[in-house]
Amino acid sequence: MSNRLKNIFKEVRRYIMDEKLNFIKKLSFFDSLSDEELNIISNISKITTYPKNSILYYENDINNKIFFLVSGLLKVYKIDKFENEIFLYHIHKNSLISELTTLLDDSIHCFSNAEFIEESVVLEVDFSEFKKEFLSKFTLVNEFIHEILLKTQQLHCVVNRELVFDATAKVAYTLQNDLEMFNTLKRHEISFMLHIQPETLSRVLKKLKRNNIIDSENTDIVILDKEKLNSIIRG
Incomplete structure (x- = not known):
């Protein structure tokens, strides 16, 4: 060569x-x-x-x-x-x-x-x-533990979403924690992901908008009142 x-x-x-x-x-x-x-x-x-x-x-x-x-x-x-x-x-x-x-x-x-x-x-x-x-x-141990704890937290959220939350709380939680993803996906994809009917998702979004908790800009959702959204999640 x-x-x-x-x-x-x-x-x-x-x-x-x-x-x-x-x-x-x-x-x-x-x-x-x-x-x-x-x-x-x-x-x-x-x-x-x-x-x-x-x-x-x-x-x-x-x-x-x-x-x-x-x-x-x-x-x-x-x-x-x-x-x-x-x-x-x-x-x-x-x-x-x-x-x-x-x-x-x-x-x-x-x-x-x-x-x-x-x-x-x-x-x-x-x-x-x-x-x-x-x-x-003992390098990156704290970072590694932190990531594993985040995984555990994600699984706790899955349990809450599937066994504790009603439809409104499911939508509120997703808006709070995954707003960018929510605005990226189509509505039927979100309803499938949350295991609720598309009509239910539409009804919940209308209720949140009517209560001035969210608004929409074009097709994107904007959060107006984070505290009210949190109160829905906390029940």
């Missing part, structure tokens, strides 16, 4: 590494790392772009990587025995995707399905190397 080709390959490799580091730096999870530590993350990971409607993993899949959503939107759901989709929650950019139940095993078991709602960029980190290079040295 000529020196010219070698130099071209070096430049391409340097460009790819720089691009990967730029993506890694978009994740607040890694904010506390030094440049040297960021390079370690880069060396044990890869960046993948997924098209809209593609699947990251299926329920019962097993992998050896932890996934972070750099940009985009991910839907997490399960399938019941009648092949119906049961929506759980969305994962937004700058978040840990993976569902972790133990650090004793290098294999990560998937307990749900994950589908991209829009084109998304994912950082995939080798789990075994991540534990060896960081967690075993």
Whole structure:
């Protein structure tokens, strides 16, 4: 191989590494790392772009990587025995995707399905190397615990939404916590996600608007009174 080709390959490799580091730096999870530590993350990971409607993993899949959503939107759901989709929650950019139940095993078991709602960029980190290079040295432990606690909170919200909230509280909670997503999706998609009828969703939105809690600008919902919205959620 000529020196010219070698130099071209070096430049391409340097460009790819720089691009990967730029993506890694978009994740607040890694904010506390030094440049040297960021390079370690880069060396044990890869960046993948997924098209809209593609699947990251299926329920019962097993992998050896932890996934972070750099940009985009991910839907997490399960399938019941009648092949119906049961929506759980969305994962937004700058978040840990993976569902972790133990650090004793290098294999990560998937307990749900994950589908991209829009084109998304994912950082995939080798789990075994991540534990060896960081967690075993008590680096990123607090960040890791924080992300796992956020996952637990998401599951608590699923329980409330499905077992405690009525239709109005479901809509209010979604508006409070997922307004951008609410304004992105079609109304029938939202009603399907919340397991309510489209007519019920329309009726709830009209009631919230009539009570000056929300308003609409073109087709987008705008929150006017966050306190009243919270009071609906609290019951």
